Amino acid sequence: MSITIDRIVFKGKWEWAIFFFILYLPFYISILSIVYQATGSVFLVNLFQYLKEAVLLLTLGSYVLYQRNVFEYRFRIQLIDKLFLSFYGLCFLFLILPVGEADFITKAKYFKNVLIMGLMFFLGRNTSLADREYRSVFVMLMGIFILAFGLNIFEKVAHIHFQNISGYALYNQAINNVEPSGNYGLTWTFETQTTGMRLASFFSDPLDLASSCLLGFSVALIGFLTSKREQSWFFILVMLCAMGSLMFTASRSSFASFFIMLCFIAVIFRLYNLIKFGIGLFVIFVIYVIGYASDEFYYFVLDTITFENASSVGHLLAWIEAFNQMVIAPFGSGLATSGNATGVTDDLRIGGENQYLIFGVQLGVLGMLLYIAILVVGIWVSVRAFRKTDNIHLARIAFVAATVKVGLLLPLFTANAELFAFVSWVSWWMVGLSVKTYGKCISDGNLPVLTSQ
Template sequence: MEVIFFLLITFAVATGFLWTVQQMVFKGKWTYFIFFLAAYLPFYITSLSVVFLATGSPLLVSFFQMSKEFIVLISGLVFVIYQRKPVEYPFRLQSTDWFMLAFVSLAILFLFLPIGQAGFINKALYFKSILIPSLVYLLGRNTRFEDFELLRLFQIIFVIAIGAFLVNLVENFFLNAHLQQFTGYALFNEVINDIEPEGNYNLTWTFETTNAMKRLGSFFSDPLELASSVLMGFAAGLIWFLTSERSHQWKYLLVMLCCIGSLVFASSRASFAAFFLMIFFIALVFKLYKLIGFGFLTLIIFACYVIFFATEDFYYYVVDTLTMSDTSSIGHVVEWALALESMITKPLGIGLAMSGNFGSVNEELRVGGENQFLIYGVQLGWAGMLLYIATLFSAIWTSIYVFKNSENLNLARLAFVAGTLKAGLLLPLFTANVEIYTYVSWVSWWMVGISVREYSRIQVESYSNKIVI
């Protein structure tokens, strides 16, 4: 069976990769790299697991691993080649550009300066996790898409959201097990990532609650990535629901319901809170104050369910979460304390690959690791953390400005998803290394990039109109 899955995955990835490269190199459609990323990244770890289970070859796994970076680098190279006059390229840097540039520049300094105990290879691999999303943002910053191309991206996001929920249903009602228990996930982690199987399901502790309740991850790498990623699907479904004809709204309502269902199966407390934060943020943006009431009503219904109808395990899971008395919550607090202590004693940072859950971080050297802000703060100092925060908030503000002011409906929809998703992810960033979730991280940074491009166009057009007047 694993051989059949391996052949299917190999065919799908190879076909998608070659088609994308052909479109980029021979037709100049370098922007099409985003289609490959959006379709492949949700299945990334599952694909690697199946490939290793079927072949046992780390070399073959590395080809699948590098395909996502290759597609970004090829896109960047083709973009440069197709510039008719590269030296005359117009630079109109906005605040998000400046913050992103400063953050990456600081990371480059830490890469080459003799700071920290991690080896150069580990530092270079960690730097790659900062550089590639920045390149994706840069490519998005220069992307000019037609309406049908924007629609194609949204369709991929919708298919991923619905597909993830359908797999959750299969896991819960037919398999009564995690999909990862059949894909070779534990073997892949043990051999390739040097992570021993843990927990009651021989995967990792991420796949269960503190009382051993299953947390499902669908075809994503784990439940936390699933929970963060479906927030993007929900935001996309909501904006299409609000801006489409009534006869078509049911399709986007279905997408939103699937996303909520996946949130329930993933049982991620931070993402649940992020969901309500996103609802509140959307209500403020749209001035839909009834939506805030809907959010509170949902909370009341949830509370009644927990008190009167939920199983005993789920009841105590919620109570332990609210009282911060479960081992997971205590673990977060301990990691935050260690990170803050490091930032206070060494405010300039202790070097790359010294914090977080990324593969190149040596466990013996790791300081903190369950808070994206503090992870950057430990490694790059207070300056690095503040630059990252400034980049995020600038991205949110710019995206919402574009949503409100762009005359292009699909670009406005995309900017809405970028802004609300980044706002919604602020809470998961406190409890997880969210930037390693490549699907939601890379695609959302691309969305921010294209939103900043539209913002720049609006500003130039507005300035030109003032001069004419």
């Protein structure tokens, strides 16, 4: 961390913030839990809790301070920039207008959370790294998933969640006022309806790890496709680790998203052998479930398919509640009235298990459509950037940005997925960098782009 801060503050290399986020965000909740368990100090927990925002503010400050002739640059606005500006303009209106029952402080905290994905996009939009630094980004990302799978193996063998060791329940009770629940003394998220263990490694919960595995697999896949064959074993290892961790999470939406992502990659990037690979994995999975899986896992899959799983029914009820509210208030019910973010109280919460509907409830139909448009355009631009750029590192970033955002489309239906800081922050940074890459590819070179160069 000290190296990153030194680079950001004293060297003007604000782009190095991405290294901090990659190495800090996956361990974020585990760090907070361990700190509270070791010290019992809420103050120390708060220091670590707001460390990521502090680094983000330092990064923005460094960008402004070290930007040469910042007021002489002309912005080259693309469609996605306009969508982001419109989305945040709408959010700001809901912040200052007396809409909804949440007080201004609560709305401001929620607005801060929503603003982060735009700030990460902005940082990516203006990032310039050396080739070795891009390689470091990918090495760090792949290292995260090797470590995560290793810890998953330990959890499985020892039959204990890492969160039982780190003090997650104690932290959750003291800081978030969430009482321990479930058969493992954590929360119900850490187990299936048949009481099977859902593992999270050092991530905040199984859903966070499951969504992040899509990022890990995509990073390893593009590394495999663009590297020498003698190096392929390492990328295969990372892909296997990501798939293994995904299985340990028992996340239905992320598992389905994995196959959707494979189909997207196969069709858009013309890698049709991936369809065969996906079909093969699916057949192996079916054979395993029918012939070799435990009764616990078998009925978990069966209840999911027949929609008799309590979690699936819960999602449906939350969607209906949110949709009904959108019908009642199509222009929005106000910030902090839906979702699972800090500050959204139970008495104000409407729905909350669908990222699209969460924005729809709070910002109205227009807000939801703007968010969906940002996702669609971001994916499209990333695909175009991948196809047009001659820089292999930027092409890899664009590939991952497009595939991960497609992979997350389904989990966004079942979770407030923008709260999964690691995959959300990193993927929005990648989308921003892809937009910059695409802009350079189509430009005539006459208009300077606002960067740190």
